[in-house]
Amino acid sequence: MERTIQISTESKLARILKKMADDKRLISEHLKKGGKLKELDGKIGL
Amino acid sequence: MYEFFEIEPNVYEFNTKNGLIYSVYFIPAKDLYFKEEPNFTESIYIFGFDLITNTNQKLKYDPNISSTIIEILKTFFKLNNPAILFICDVNDNRQRQRKVAFNKWFKKYNESLNFIKLNKEFYIDNENQYYMSLIFNQTNPDRVKIQEVFFKITSSLDK
Numbered sequence: 302m303e304r305t306i307q308i309s310t311e312s313k314l315a316r317i318l319k320k321m322a323d324d325k326r327l328i329s330e331h332l333k334k335g336g337k338l339k340e341l342d343g344k345i346g347l
Numbered sequence: 348m349y350e351f352f353e354i355e356p357n358v359y360e361f362n363t364k365n366g367l368i369y370s371v372y373f374i375p376a377k378d379l380y381f382k383e384e385p386n387f388t389e390s391i392y393i394f395g396f397d398l399i400t401n402t403n404q405k406l407k408y409d410p411n412i413s414s415t416i417i418e419i420l421k422t423f424f425k426l427n428n429p430a431i432l433f434i435c436d437v438n439d440n441r442q443r444q445r446k447v448a449f450n451k452w453f454k455k456y457n458e459s460l461n462f463i464k465l466n467k468e469f470y471i472d473n474e475n476q477y478y479m480s481l482i483f484n485q486t487n488p489d490r491v492k493i494q495e496v497f498f499k500i501t502s503s504l505d506k
Contacts, residue, residue, distance in 0.1 A: 305468040305476070306501070314500065315471045317380050318479070322437045324379075325395055329436075332370045332399040338358050346379030 320347055349415045357392070359419045360399075363409055371396040371419045376432050387496050388489060391481075394420070394431035417456045420482075424462075430483035430493045437477060446478040453482075461485045465494065467501045 308315050324345040331341055351361035357373040373392040381387040396416055398406075423429065435442040435449070453464055463485050469477045481497045483490055 305470055307470050307473065310472045314469070317500075318434060318469060318471065318477045321380060321393070321434050322477070325434070325436055326438050328372070328395065329397045329399070332372075332397060333401055337355050338372055338374065339355055345374075347382075 317347065348418050349411050351415055351419055357423070359422075361415050361419075363412060365404070365407065365409065367398055367400045367402065367406075369396060369412060369416070370399045371416055373423055373427075373429070373431065381500065384496070384500060386492070386499065388430070388492060390427070390489065391430045391432055391493065391496070392423075392427075394433045394482075413452045414456070417452065421460070424484055428484060428487055430481055430487065430489075430497075432479065432481050432497075434480075435478040437475060442476060442478055449480075463490070465497055467497075469501075 327345060328338065328341060332338070349361040349363060351359050351371075354360050359371045360368055361371075362368050372395055374395075375389065376391045376393045377384070377387045377389055379393065381391075420431070423431075435445040453462075457464075461484055462482050465481045467479045469479070471477065479501065481493070483493050487493065
């Protein structure tokens with residue numbers, strides 16, 4: 302079983318994980334509106 | 348399995364028999380999240396998929412959805428021989444259920460494939476749980492480097 306790693310919200314990895322999750326939601330909403338992924342250039346990522 | 352189409356570079360769509368449209372996408376991970384990691388390889392992509400039809404209908408189990416997504420993964424691997432990195436969607440707090448479902452798919456379909464899947468679980472400040480996985484082909488010539496990168500980003504970046 303995979304060990305769960307505790308990380309601080311201030312860590313670099315936490316920032317990356319949170320941004321990836323936010324971007325996932327943004328991509329989902331954008332695609333649902335009929336948008337293209339390319340149109341999100343500059344809006345997703347760190 | 349459903350027929351699928353590449354509707355823009357690295358973005359695929361398919362329609363189900365119930366009139367639902369799913370999107371499957373791959374986006375370069377280094378440019379987006381790991382620019383500062385010198386050893387992060389260009390061949391690692393973020394993988395995601397979504398039901399993009401707005402619907403109120405109760406979703407019925409449809410095994411063709413998972414088989415189509417796996418087929419798209421296989422196609423992408425044949426074309427690019429990448430490693431793919433993904434996290435389970437956390438927005439409705441059902442990330443654990445998603446992890447379990449994807450693991451079942453992976454186990455079922457990987458019997459005929461040669462993929463390796465590495466998994467990490469994180470708690471951020473004992474509050475939000477995130478599941479991150481990396482999948483790559485065991486024939487990938489860069490597999491050692493890819494594994495090292497994954498273990499590095501999931502250990503040294505937690506400071």
